[in-house]
Amino acid sequence: MSSNGTLRPETIAAQSVRGVDATTGAVSPPLYLTTTYARDENYVPKLQENYQRNGSPNLWSLEETIAALEKGQAALAFSSGMAAVMSLCETIPQGAHVVSLKTMYYGVRNWLQELQRKGRITLTLVEPDGIAAAVTPKTDLVWIETPVNPTWDVIDIAAAAQAAHKVGAILAVDATALGAVACNPINYGADIVFHSATKYLNGHTDVLAGILVTREVKARWQEIARLRAAMGNSLPPFECWLLLRGLRTLFVRYNQATSNALAIARHFSNHPKVERVLYPGLATQNGHAIAKKQMSGGYGGMMSLLLKTDFAGAKLFCTQLKVIAPATSLGGVESLAEHRKTVEGPSSTLPDNLVRISVGIENVNDLIADIEQALR
Numbered sequence: 336m337s338s339n340g341t342l343r344p345e346t347i348a349a350q351s352v353r354g355v356d357a358t359t360g361a362v363s364p365p366l367y368l369t370t371t372y373a374r375d376e377n378y379v380p381k382l383q384e385n386y387q388r389n390g391s392p393n394l395w396s397l398e399e400t401i402a403a404l405e406k407g408q409a410a411l412a413f414s415s416g417m418a419a420v421m422s423l424c425e426t427i428p429q430g431a432h433v434v435s436l437k438t439m440y441y442g443v444r445n446w447l448q449e450l451q452r453k454g455r456i457t458l459t460l461v462e463p464d465g466i467a468a469a470v471t472p473k474t475d476l477v478w479i480e481t482p483v484n485p486t487w488d489v490i491d492i493a494a495a496a497q498a499a500h501k502v503g504a505i506l507a508v509d510a511t512a513l514g515a516v517a518c519n520p521i522n523y524g525a526d527i528v529f530h531s532a533t534k535y536l537n538g539h540t541d542v543l544a545g546i547l548v549t550r551e552v553k554a555r556w557q558e559i560a561r562l563r564a565a566m567g568n569s570l571p572p573f574e575c576w577l578l579l580r581g582l583r584t585l586f587v588r589y590n591q592a593t594s595n596a597l598a599i600a601r602h603f604s605n606h607p608k609v610e611r612v613l614y615p616g617l618a619t620q621n622g623h624a625i626a627k628k629q630m631s632g633g634y635g636g637m638m639s640l641l642l643k644t645d646f647a648g649a650k651l652f653c654t655q656l657k658v659i660a661p662a663t664s665l666g667g668v669e670s671l672a673e674h675r676k677t678v679e680g681p682s683s684t685l686p687d688n689l690v691r692i693s694v695g696i697e698n699v700n701d702l703i704a705d706i707e708q709a710l711r
Contacts, residue, residue, distance in 0.1 A: 496524025592636025
């Protein structure tokens with residue numbers, strides 16, 4: 336594959352940055368299932384590293400490809416999304432201030448609150464429009480999601496970056512729902528981009544992985560890389576191979592999910608049993624004007640329905656679906672629905688009647704009919 340930077344992202348995803356294997360001519364990247372690598376006649380490693388905990392050809396190919404897709408200088412792949420998040424959090428100085436969101440993926444929010452309880456950080460959780468007012472000279476990290484899970488409000492990345500950089504903090508953006516297709520946060524000033532690669536990047540519900548991408552390789556990034564090696568959290572070769580295979584269809588999957596989700600959102604916007612549809616592509620959505628400007632690659636397949644029912648009724652709705660599976664996760668080829676408050680547990684502040692739907696690539700008429708029968 337060409338390395339002159341002229342290739343468009345669809346081509347990079349379909350072929351990976353390394354393209355056809357130079358050694359064997361294999362079109363699909365070979366899988367290197369070995370934990371150690373022999374040195375040459377001068378006792379020098381033949382590759383970048385000589386032990387799997389530090390990396391593998393599959394890992395490097397994956398990281399180079401995702402860094403190129405996200406317009407970053409480098410990427411690091413981890414054994415899970417939370418492993419990536421926790422590695423970044425380990426670089427926060429003792430007692431430093433962090434700004435994040437009241438509504439967001441609860442696993443990250445809970446971990447930030449745990450660090451606060453332990454006295455590691457001070458934490459301010461805000462609404463999407465409260466980021467600039469929350470930063471202080473002691474702020475080290477601003478962590479945002481856009482669109483916000485599971486309300487799908489859209490945050491202005493450039494404005495958040497400006498607020499963070501004004502006080503010398505870094506901006507990290509959870510771009511999982513953007514799929515490296517709808518938007519590249521680094522283009523808008525983000526310092527680090529995070530993906531739960533389990534979701535859209537893989538797209539087949541068979542890999543657990545996390546990704547960090549950096550705008551620039553600096554001391555903090557090098558510290559994250561050292562932490563990953565020390566903790567043994569790098570993504571194993573087989574998972575890297577599966578993730579690269581998933582990336583080959585990223586754009587066609589994301590575009591089909593977007594098309595389906597927009598049709599479903601419009602269909603149920605005025606449904607008698609639906610209080611409100613939450614979806615970035617609707618003019619009624621918080622931040623829709625930002626989404627139109629920022630999400631030039633599509634609005635994605637994530638939405639939530641606020642049903643005209645109570646806690647028990649929303650849970651019942653999920654169990655009545657026949658095509659859409661009542662399961663956690665998102666971004667796969669199959670559609671999923673979950674009663675988010677049940678999943679988050681007693682600490683959840685979400686509405687009782689919110690059902691999150693990850694729209695897949697099935698026939699949209701089948702999905703609409705399934706939601707209709709479940710509402711009945």
